Amino acid sequence: MDYVRTPEECFDGLPGYAFEPHYAEVQGLRVHYLDEGPADGQVVLLLHGEPSWSYLYRKMVPPLVAAGLRCVVPDLVGFGRSDKPASRTDYSYARHVEWMRSVLFDALGLSGITLLGHDWGGLIGLRLVAEHPKRFARVVVSNTGLPTGDGRMSEAFANWQRFSQEVPELPVGAIVAGGCSVRPSDDVIAAYEAPFPDESYKEGARIFPTLVPTRPDDPASGANRRAWQVLERFDRPVLVAFSDSDPITKGGDRVFLERVPGTKGQPHRLIDGAGHFLQEDKGEELAGIVAAFVAANPQEG
Numbered sequence: 478m479d480y481v482r483t484p485e486e487c488f489d490g491l492p493g494y495a496f497e498p499h500y501a502e503v504q505g506l507r508v509h510y511l512d513e514g515p516a517d518g519q520v521v522l523l524l525h526g527e528p529s530w531s532y533l534y535r536k537m538v539p540p541l542v543a544a545g546l547r548c549v550v551p552d553l554v555g556f557g558r559s560d561k562p563a564s565r566t567d568y569s570y571a572r573h574v575e576w577m578r579s580v581l582f583d584a585l586g587l588s589g590i591t592l593l594g595h596d597w598g599g600l601i602g603l604r605l606v607a608e609h610p611k612r613f614a615r616v617v618v619s620n621t622g623l624p625t626g627d628g629r630m631s632e633a634f635a636n637w638q639r640f641s642q643e644v645p646e647l648p649v650g651a652i653v654a655g656g657c658s659v660r661p662s663d664d665v666i667a668a669y670e671a672p673f674p675d676e677s678y679k680e681g682a683r684i685f686p687t688l689v690p691t692r693p694d695d696p697a698s699g700a701n702r703r704a705w706q707v708l709e710r711f712d713r714p715v716l717v718a719f720s721d722s723d724p725i726t727k728g729g730d731r732v733f734l735e736r737v738p739g740t741k742g743q744p745h746r747l748i749d750g751a752g753h754f755l756q757e758d759k760g761e762e763l764a765g766i767v768a769a770f771v772a773a774n775p776q777e778g
Contacts, residue, residue: 478505479563483672488558491668493535498558501584508580509558511550513538518547519614519771520587524577525550526596526621528649528682529754530557532668533595536760537767544768549587551580553597555681557672565684570697573597573688574604581605582612591615591771595756597685599623606711607704614776615714617767618733620726620753623705626690626698633724634689641686647679656753658722665757708737714774715739718766720751720758743770 488494496511511531521541523534531550538548552559554576555568562568581587590613594602599621606613624630630638641647650666673679690698715737719730730747734740746766751758 478567480506480560481563481678482507482560483558483674483678487671487674491532491671492662492664494532494668496535496538500558501580503554503576503579503584506554506560506562506576508554508560508576509552510580510585511538511548513550514542514547515545516547518545519591519776520589521546521548521591521593521767521771522581522587522602523548523550523593524595524598524602525553525556526598526600527685528556528647528652528679529596529669530672532557532671533754533756534760537756537764540761540764541768544772546768546771549581549585551577552672553577553601553681555685561678561681563677563680565680568681568684568688570600570688570690571700573601574608577601578605578609582609588612589614589776591617591767593617593619593767594621595619596621596753600689603708604700604704607707610707610711610713613713615716615771615774616711616739617716617718617770618730619718619763620720620723620729620755622726622729622732623701623708624690625701625705626692626695627702630689630691631725631727637725638686638689638691641683646676647683649673649679649682653754653757656723657757658750658752659758661757705736710738712738713777714743714770716743716766716770717745718748718763719746720748720753720755722751723753723755725753
């Protein structure tokens with residue numbers, strides 16, 4: 478598989494991102510992740526989505542570490558410091574799940590995980606929860622879903638999917654900025670662009686919106702239906718923390734509350750004043766919610 482690798486100098490001096498890089502080799506690809514906090518701390522896995530990267534969680538890592546937690550924050554293949562397969566046909570939903578499974582379980586051997594899945598981080602992370610439930614102690618779902626293609630997607634998502642395929646150059650930084658309630662500073666917007674020096678680095682970001690199952694016969698629909706069968710029996714603690722100003726996932730919180738038994742009795746939150754990328758708008762607040770959730774739900778066994 479041919480791939481491109483973003484030059485390291487592209488990541489020099491990014492505001493608020495003074496973390497040590499770590500790497501794992503997966504199927505001939507180098508996958509980057511952050512690993513911050515005590516090695517024996519309870520693991521909080523922070524999974525980003527489209528078209529962001531681990532930079533999205535820079536405001537959350539320090540307060541979570543201060544709470545005694547170990548934060549593992551991968552860059553999905555095609556994003557951040559991770560290698561980027563050069564052809565759009567190299568990407569599939571199933572491959573993304575397998576790439577992350579290999580990094581998190583084979584390379585890092587993680588267990589007792591608290592997942593925070595946002596956007597595609599939820600689509601991938603929830604599949605991992607369903608396929609390896611014993612690895613996960615808790616789950617936080619945030620502005621995400623697990624679509625099967627059996628229901629109609631929102632008009633906002635249809636517009637986004639169409640835009641992502643038709644725009645001549647994918648404006649990654651502007652997309653993130655447009656998904657925030659408060660526009661980030663220019664240097665932060667530039668940091669979201671840093672992994673993508675030119676369009677040849679964006680094949681994964683380009684194809685991602687089309688990989689969301691939007692019809693019943695999508696290649697990923699069957700696996701997601703099977704995942705829901707597991708999640709509908711999943712009774713470990715599940716917290717729903719959506720934001721109040723995200724047109725893409727608005728109302729998606731109700732699906733988890735109605736279908737996942739682990740949500741019962743948890744202090745779910747609709748975070749005020751936050752857009753789709755609530756980690757930018759309310760990162761410290763979300764970190765506090767996650768830390769409190771972990772503390773209030775001690776790991777069984």
